[in-house]
Amino acid sequence: MKRYDMLSVLVGIVPLPSEPSLDKAVEIVVASSAAAATAAAAAQEETTHDENSLHENDVSVNDEPILSCRQWSTAVDEGVPTLLLNLIIGEATTLTAEQVVELVEQQLVEQASQLWSLDEKDDDSTPITPRCEQWASAPAPLPLRPTDGYPVIRTLTATDDDNNHEPPEHRHSQSSWSTWAAPTMKEWGLVVQEQLLSPDQVAELSLYVTAAIDTMEQALAEHRPTIRVGRDDFCFAEMASRSAQRFDLLLNDQTSPEAVAFVREHIVSRNRAVQQFLQEVLHVGPTEYNYDISVVYSRPGAIHQGWHADGDHQPKTSLDAGWQADGWQHRLTSAYAVCLFVPLISLDEQVGYTQFWPASHRHRDLMGFGKVAELAQATWNGSCNAGDGVWYDYRLFHRGMPNQSKTTVRPVLQVLFKKKWYTEKANYGTEPIIPSTLSESMS
Numbered sequence: 001m002k003r004y005d006m007l008s009v010l011v012g013i014v015p016l017p018s019e020p021s022l023d024k025a026v027e028i029v030v031a032s033s034a035a036a037a038t039a040a041a042a043a044q045e046e047t048t049h050d051e052n053s054l055h056e057n058d059v060s061v062n063d064e065p066i067l068s069c070r071q072w073s074t075a076v077d078e079g080v081p082t083l084l085l086n087l088i089i090g091e092a093t094t095l096t097a098e099q100v101v102e103l104v105e106q107q108l109v110e111q112a113s114q115l116w117s118l119d120e121k122d123d124d125s126t127p128i129t130p131r132c133e134q135w136a137s138a139p140a141p142l143p144l145r146p147t148d149g150y151p152v153i154r155t156l157t158a159t160d161d162d163n164n165h166e167p168p169e170h171r172h173s174q175s176s177w178s179t180w181a182a183p184t185m186k187e188w189g190l191v192v193q194e195q196l197l198s199p200d201q202v203a204e205l206s207l208y209v210t211a212a213i214d215t216m217e218q219a220l221a222e223h224r225p226t227i228r229v230g231r232d233d234f235c236f237a238e239m240a241s242r243s244a245q246r247f248d249l250l251l252n253d254q255t256s257p258e259a260v261a262f263v264r265e266h267i268v269s270r271n272r273a274v275q276q277f278l279q280e281v282l283h284v285g286p287t288e289y290n291y292d293i294s295v296v297y298s299r300p301g302a303i304h305q306g307w308h309a310d311g312d313h314q315p316k317t318s319l320d321a322g323w324q325a326d327g328w329q330h331r332l333t334s335a336y337a338v339c340l341f342v343p344l345i346s347l348d349e350q351v352g353y354t355q356f357w358p359a360s361h362r363h364r365d366l367m368g369f370g371k372v373a374e375l376a377q378a379t380w381n382g383s384c385n386a387g388d389g390v391w392y393d394y395r396l397f398h399r400g401m402p403n404q405s406k407t408t409v410r411p412v413l414q415v416l417f418k419k420k421w422y423t424e425k426a427n428y429g430t431e432p433i434i435p436s437t438l439s440e441s442m443s
Helices: 022-045 097-110 174-188 199-223 257-269 272-282 370-375 436-442
Strands: 007-014 067-077 080-089 131-138 153-155 190-194 239-243 246-251 289-298 337-343 354-356 389-393 397-400 410-419
Touching: 007 067, 007 097, 022 067, 022 080, 022 097, 080 097, 097 131, 131 370, 153 174, 174 190, 174 272, 174 389, 199 246, 199 257, 199 289, 199 410, 246 257, 257 272, 257 289, 257 410, 272 337, 272 410, 370 397
Parallel strands: 153 190
Antiparallel strands: 007 080, 007 131, 067 080, 190 389, 239 246, 246 289, 289 410, 337 389, 337 410, 354 397
16 A cells, blocks of 8 residues: 655664765665665565556656755764754655664665775674664755855945955945845845944834833733733733743834834834845745734743744745745745844843744644754754844744843844735734723723
8 A cells, every 4th residue: 555645754774874975875875775675675575566656776756756865964962973864755665764873773774885985883892883863754855954044144234434454355235235144044044234223223123122121011000910920921912921931022002113113114114134135035025025023022931832833824825935945946935934033132041042944834634743953953943143034934834042140131123025915813802901981091
């Protein structure tokens, strides 16, 4: 019986092949494992006498490989360097993840002389014994970190600025930045725009944000005295808790008209790179998107969040990248919303940051697999400077990290740019902090 769903299997191989190169080693392992998988699949079906059954020399069915490698990377597992392969089992076979791992390990043993130097030993007398372990399996490809890192950071610096002391090769005009950023966002779901705001602009915006936080927290203490802020969950029209000591405050004309005016002037209206980037990423004209502004702030003691995406794949008829390697280019529906994070302080391990899983926006079936990103060391840490802009696809998996400082609050401006048909309904409640009857009597 054929399986009608494809399967992604992440395997770890130790020790790291030492020759001729990791690229070549992966090619050898995958080619021999694919041949073995084909033979095993054919053997399983040879008793069916089905004219559509696999044969030993088949490497694909309907142009779909029986076993292929989507991506490879390396990680360190308990101090041991490990080769990671994301193997894809085609839907035309009944091979299981466990069987594929066994096949790969068998091929490692048979190909050992090509993959490890002859003088390499486990100890003084024992030849290398390669081992293969299943790390995870999933109903979608599992994105891994490229061996040369994620290409998601590029500094935006006007080339005609006489005060610019950066070397020419490090300078990028607003036009060249957005031209680079749009396809990078499509591929990885994440780009960084360094120096989006100047230090003076960060200082000005911080004043408005701090005042808004103080006002809302005073309103909470006065009108909702039973809420233990930082410990209890709450969700009001203006503000909501996200987890212990982590909060999300909506910035609008009621809570902070100054912050709204600042964002409109310095980020939305006068920044040509932002305007061009949004139109290319959202595939809309300049009047076909809108935005919401908030500040997400984490006080000391904030714990790490669970892995999540702010939005799912919308609309329901939209397509994800599927199983093809280039599906993110030709199949993945364009983003309907992108989020901009601008930290108002520099982020590091002490105060924390947001951790992302690049490329996870491509597949709608990765929900619940965030732990794999940690194990495979496929994450990107958003430890950046105050005023930098971190842009991410609303479908990208991420999590807020702990604030381990003693006294420092971590405020991050958040601007959600979205197509006008999309309305975010989950972030805040409908009831205001100040009860409506009381606010009416005060007016």
